[in-house]
């Protein structure tokens with residue numbers, strides 16, 4: 001199959017997630033293209049792919065504008081494909097944060113009109129060493145309020161890579177099967 005991996009990333013974690021998705025798909029024998037939705041590069045032709053997996057991350061309650069604009073413009077084409085959305089956030093890393101992480105996704109899908117077959121709420125990263133003053137204050141507040149990390153001078157990567165790999169396999173399996181479940185806003189079992 002041919003697989004298109006799309007991403008928008010502000011500090012790099014959703015990009016890293018997209019690169020891992022591409023790596024897993026390639027290792028499984030698929031032809032993979034990767035595209036940064038925040039770039040000026042030539043927009044890929046969605047119709048020429050079998051499966052599309054998009055990753056974007058959350059900042060102050062919203063996924064990147066670049067993801068919103070790109071996906072909204074391509075929603076009609078995307079809905080004709082087997083497609084999946086990976087939402088990267090810190091809320092997804094918290095035991096009591098899943099509802100919030102899901103609300104970001106619901107808002108994004110409502111705004112874009114896209115109906116991916118599967119979604120993954122993926123835990124992101126905390127890169128305190130690379131934030132500017134404003135970002136550092138926002139993240140310190142989140143981290144201290146939610147108790148996600150103890151040491152405020154250390155970077156944390158919360159992403160569950162085996163969970164991501166399992167999700168990609170599920171998406172690719174669905175892509176190879178006829179009569180995959182109806183499009184919707186369902187959350188994959190990996191999030192249960």
Ligand SMILES: Cc1cc2nc3c(=O)[nH]c(=O)nc-3n(C[C@H](O)[C@H](O)[C@H](O)COP(=O)(O)O)c2cc1C
Pocket residue numbers: 008009010011012013014015056057058059060061062088089090091092123124125126127131134135136138139
């Ligand atoms: C300024 C700032 C605001 C953030 N706001 C949220 C938020 O509202 N909800 C959340 O779950 N995570 C939030 N995060 C955490 C990011 O989603 C997480 O760090 C993610 O890994 C960033 O992905 P990226 O590296 O692809 O940009 C925020 C991070 C920063 C730096």
